[in-house]
Amino acid sequence: MRAAVRQWRVLAGKGFVQNLQYSASHIVNTIASVVFGLIYIYLWRAVTPESGFGVYSSYLIVQYICVNQTTAWFTQFGMKIRHRIAQSVRTGRIAVELARPVDFFCYRMAFEYGAQVYSFVFRGLPVGVGLSFFAPLHLPASAMTWLGALASLAIGAYIGIALGYLVGISSFWTNEIRTLSWVLFSLAMFLGGLSMPLEVLPRPLELLAKASPFAHMSYYPARIYLELSEPGPILAAGLAWAAILTVAARHITSRARRRLEVQGG
Amino acid sequence: MRVRVRERRATSPSAGVGASETTAPVLTRLGRAARVYWILASASLRGKMQYRLDFLGSTLIQTIMGADTILFIGAVLWRFGPVMGWSITDIAMLYAVSRMGMGIYMLFCNELDRFEIYMVNGDFDTLLIRPWPTLFTLLARGVGIDRLAFLAQGMAVAALAGPRLAATGAIRGWDIVWLLAAVAWSALLYFAVGLATAAVGFWIVRIEELQVFTMNAPSTATAYPLDIYPSWLRRVFVTLLPLGLGSYVPLRFILDKGGTALDLLWPALACPAAVWAALGLWKTGEAHYASTGT
Numbered sequence: 001m002r003a004a005v006r007q008w009r010v011l012a013g014k015g016f017v018q019n020l021q022y023s024a025s026h027i028v029n030t031i032a033s034v035v036f037g038l039i040y041i042y043l044w045r046a047v048t049p050e051s052g053f054g055v056y057s058s059y060l061i062v063q064y065i066c067v068n069q070t071t072a073w074f075t076q077f078g079m080k081i082r083h084r085i086a087q088s089v090r091t092g093r094i095a096v097e098l099a100r101p102v103d104f105f106c107y108r109m110a111f112e113y114g115a116q117v118y119s120f121v122f123r124g125l126p127v128g129v130g131l132s133f134f135a136p137l138h139l140p141a142s143a144m145t146w147l148g149a150l151a152s153l154a155i156g157a158y159i160g161i162a163l164g165y166l167v168g169i170s171s172f173w174t175n176e177i178r179t180l181s182w183v184l185f186s187l188a189m190f191l192g193g194l195s196m197p198l199e200v201l202p203r204p205l206e207l208l209a210k211a212s213p214f215a216h217m218s219y220y221p222a223r224i225y226l227e228l229s230e231p232g233p234i235l236a237a238g239l240a241w242a243a244i245l246t247v248a249a250r251h252i253t254s255r256a257r258r259r260l261e262v263q264g265g
Numbered sequence: 266m267r268v269r270v271r272e273r274r275a276t277s278p279s280a281g282v283g284a285s286e287t288t289a290p291v292l293t294r295l296g297r298a299a300r301v302y303w304i305l306a307s308a309s310l311r312g313k314m315q316y317r318l319d320f321l322g323s324t325l326i327q328t329i330m331g332a333d334t335i336l337f338i339g340a341v342l343w344r345f346g347p348v349m350g351w352s353i354t355d356i357a358m359l360y361a362v363s364r365m366g367m368g369i370y371m372l373f374c375n376e377l378d379r380f381e382i383y384m385v386n387g388d389f390d391t392l393l394i395r396p397w398p399t400l401f402t403l404l405a406r407g408v409g410i411d412r413l414a415f416l417a418q419g420m421a422v423a424a425l426a427g428p429r430l431a432a433t434g435a436i437r438g439w440d441i442v443w444l445l446a447a448v449a450w451s452a453l454l455y456f457a458v459g460l461a462t463a464a465v466g467f468w469i470v471r472i473e474e475l476q477v478f479t480m481n482a483p484s485t486a487t488a489y490p491l492d493i494y495p496s497w498l499r500r501v502f503v504t505l506l507p508l509g510l511g512s513y514v515p516l517r518f519i520l521d522k523g524g525t526a527l528d529l530l531w532p533a534l535a536c537p538a539a540v541w542a543a544l545g546l547w548k549t550g551e552a553h554y555a556s557t558g559t
Contacts, residue, residue, distance in 0.1 A: 025474040032478035038498065039486045046493040047345040178411075179323040186333040195337060200344050 007102065008110040015114025026123050033077075033123070034130035037069035040195050041135055054199045055228055061197065063138045066131045067222045068194050073124030074116050075156040075217040076188055081112040085168030086177045098257060105165070105246075105253050112161045120157075140227060148231030152221040155238035159213045160188070162245035169249070172256035187212075193219030213241040301397065305405035313410050320411060327414035328421070334488050335360050335422055349492040354429045355520050358436075360488045361423035362444065363512040366451020367484060368416025374456055375409025378480075380463035384470045387557040400460075400547060419448075430520070440519050443529055447519075450532035451511035455480070457539035458508065460547055467550030470557065483508040490522070510535055 041062050048058045056064065085108065088094040098104055128137060140146060167180045189195070192214035198206050209215055216238040223229035314320060338360065342353040351359070371378065383389040383403070392399040430436045436444065462479045466472040483506040491499045491513045502509035511532050518528040 025471050029474040029477055032474070032482045035478070035482040036485065038494075039482070039489070042494050042498070043341070043348075043489055047341055047348050049345065053344070176323065179326050182327050190333045190336060196341060200340050202340075202343075 004106070008106065008113075011102075011107060011110035012114030012117065015111040015116075016118040017114075030123055030126045030130065033069060033073075033127040037066065037127060037131045038134060040065045040069070041131070044196075054197075056197055056199070060226060060228075062135045063226055064197055064222050065195065066128065066135055066137055067225050068218045069131060070124045070128035071120070071153055071156075071221055072194055072218060073127065074120035074153055075160045075221070076192070076194070078119040078123065079112065079116065079160060079164050081108060081161055081164040082168040082177055082181055082184075084108070084112075085165070086171035086175075089171045090175065094260065098260065104257075105250055108165060108168075109158075109161055112164070113157065116157050116161065138226065140225060142227070144231070145224065145227055148235070149221055149225040151235055152216070152224050152231065152238060155235065155242055156217040156221050158242050159238065159245060160217050162242065162249055163188070163213065165249050166245070166252065169252050169256055172259055188214050188217055191215065192217045193222070213245065216241060298397075298401065302401070302405045305402070306408045309406055309408050310410055313408075323411070324413050324417065327412075328417045332418055332422075334485065335418070338488070349490055350522060351490045351492070351520075354426045354433075355435070355516075355522070356488075356490065357422050357426035358430060358444070358520070359490065359512055359516050361419045361426060362447045362516060363451055363484065363487050363508070364415055364419030364422065365448045366419075366453075366511055367455055368413070368419050369448070369452035370455035370459060371409045371412040371415050373408065374404055374459055375412055376403045376407040377456075377459045377463045378409075378476070379407075380466050381470075381472050384466045384472070385557060389554065390556050393554075399551060400544075435520055443515060443519050446529075447512055447515040447532070450515070450536050451508070453536040453540055454508055454511040454532075455484075457536070457543040458483070458506065460540075460543040464543065464547040464550040467554050479506055482506070487512055490517070492517075492522075507535065507539060 044061050044065060045058065048056075048061055050058065052058055052061070085094075088097055097107070100107070131137070140149070163184055167177055167184050170180055171177050191198075191209040191212050193209065194217075198209045198215065198219050200206075201209060210219070216234075220229065220234045220238065224231050224234060335357065338356055339353065342348065342356065347353075348356070376383075380403075383392070389399070392402050395402045427436070458479055459476075462472055462476055465475060469475070483502055486494070486498075486502055487509040491502055491509050494502070499509075503514060504510075514524070514528045514531055516522075518524040518526065
């Protein structure tokens with residue numbers, strides 16, 4: 001167990017450090033992300049009635065956007081696991097990766113998790129700081145809220161990476177993962193509630209979105225942070241989704257292993 | 266390895282070495298360029314159409330799934346009603362014009378969008394040894410037929426919004442011509458911004474993140490009426506990152522949301538100037554190109 005934890009820690013550390021090389025381009029991207037955040041802030045300011053809607057006041061909805069634009073760098077944006085796996089399959093490097101005395105799923109997940117922690121610290125938080133110049137960020141007073149939101153985010157990031165892993169592993173069957181990547185990105189954006197609270201959607205779609213794993217990547221962490229939801233049930237549901245995706249990913253990985261055929265030598 | 270582009274240009278057939286080339290009529294040279302473009306582009310198309318079913322399936326899925334922006338706009342306006350006087354059909358037309366402009370850019374300039382790969386892998390070297398301008402060869406070698414989804418989305422949304430706007434009298438007669446012109450201006454502005462961004466790659470090599478700033482962010486921003494933004498941000502999207510100039514500016518006049526008839530003229534003046542400036546930047550960057558080696 002201790003060895004497995006150490007393995008996770010080392011791989012996650014490598015994923016974190018690798019990204020430090022691209023700090024200059026990440027600064028440019030951070031500025032672009034602030035612009036994206038501003039687009040949604042001003043859009044919501046323009047459309048929200050003065051009385052707000054549901055539990056969302058005009059102030060809360062702007063906070064919701066700011067929180068999501070910051071935390072999405074942990075749970076969604078900048079994730080490269082799909083392309084890393086597809087590239088390994090295309091070049092044949094996958095044979096070496098599968099032959100390593102490390103569980104392939106754990107190896108990929110841990111490496112990506114480290115990269116996403118980097119992404120959150122050096123890309124997400126600066127976006128939050130940048131946006132706070134236009135809309136001062138709400139900081140919860142309760143330590144429990146912070147803990148709940150961080151736990152929800154950690155689970156959301158795991159779910160996001162696992163979904164990316166599933167798309168990446170499909171490259172064992174098809175060389176073209178762009179379409180699946182699009183599908184995943186669109187679902188995560190729309191059903192995840194990145195740019196809007198899910199209550200905006202028509203009722204059946206709202207319920208579907210709330211029950212989906214995508215909601216754990218944006219909607220629920222933001223709700224907990226803004227003290228609009230109790231963390232307990234949300235964390236339990238998130239953990240259940242994480243477990244389901246882990247089992248599915250492991251099962252598909254074992255099938256992919258049997259399918260692998262490497263050309264050349 | 267520093268490639269001396271200017272010297273190479275001076276000796277390349279495209280620069281016009283022989284007496285017959287210098288005296289050749291412009292139309293003949295254009296005709297020859299069109300023929301070469303067709304040969305290169307059709308070769309690229311044949312390669313991409315090897316798996317036709319895969320192509321059709323992925324285009325269809327991308328068209329449907331990539332419509333998340335318009336679905337978002339639809340959901341918001343369905344809940345809250347018009348924004349700053351723009352109804353859902355007005356915004357749909359704005360989105361359609363912008364999306365079609367982007368679709369045309371993606372179709373003909375797909376390689377500009379993935380120019381970073383040329384810089385990182387040193388593949389740009391192979392363009393320098395061809396007897397045609399590098400930009401011409403670059404654009405011809407990869408027609409973005411696999412990115413047809415953007416154009417399809419724009420056309421589908423225009424087909425839905427157009428008749429409704431016509432029925433309410435919001436667009437009539439010549440407005441259709443101005444709308445088509447707005448699509449063309451949008452495509453030209455995407456080309457100008459895409460080209461300028463790619464040209465920066467000659468200095469900084471990695472441009473993917475810069476593209477998010479210069480292309481993706483303004484593209485998303487201009488899917489909404491610029492009236493929702495504060496004036497400083499509005500100015501950014503019609504000057505510094507000018508994608509709003511091709512769609513929002515003419516459409517606000519066409520759809521009676523303000524502005525004057527001059528709004529139809531500004532893009533006609535600004536687009537050629539933007540393309541000219543981007544071409545200048547490309548030529549300057551090309552002269553500074555240093556290969557990463559292969």
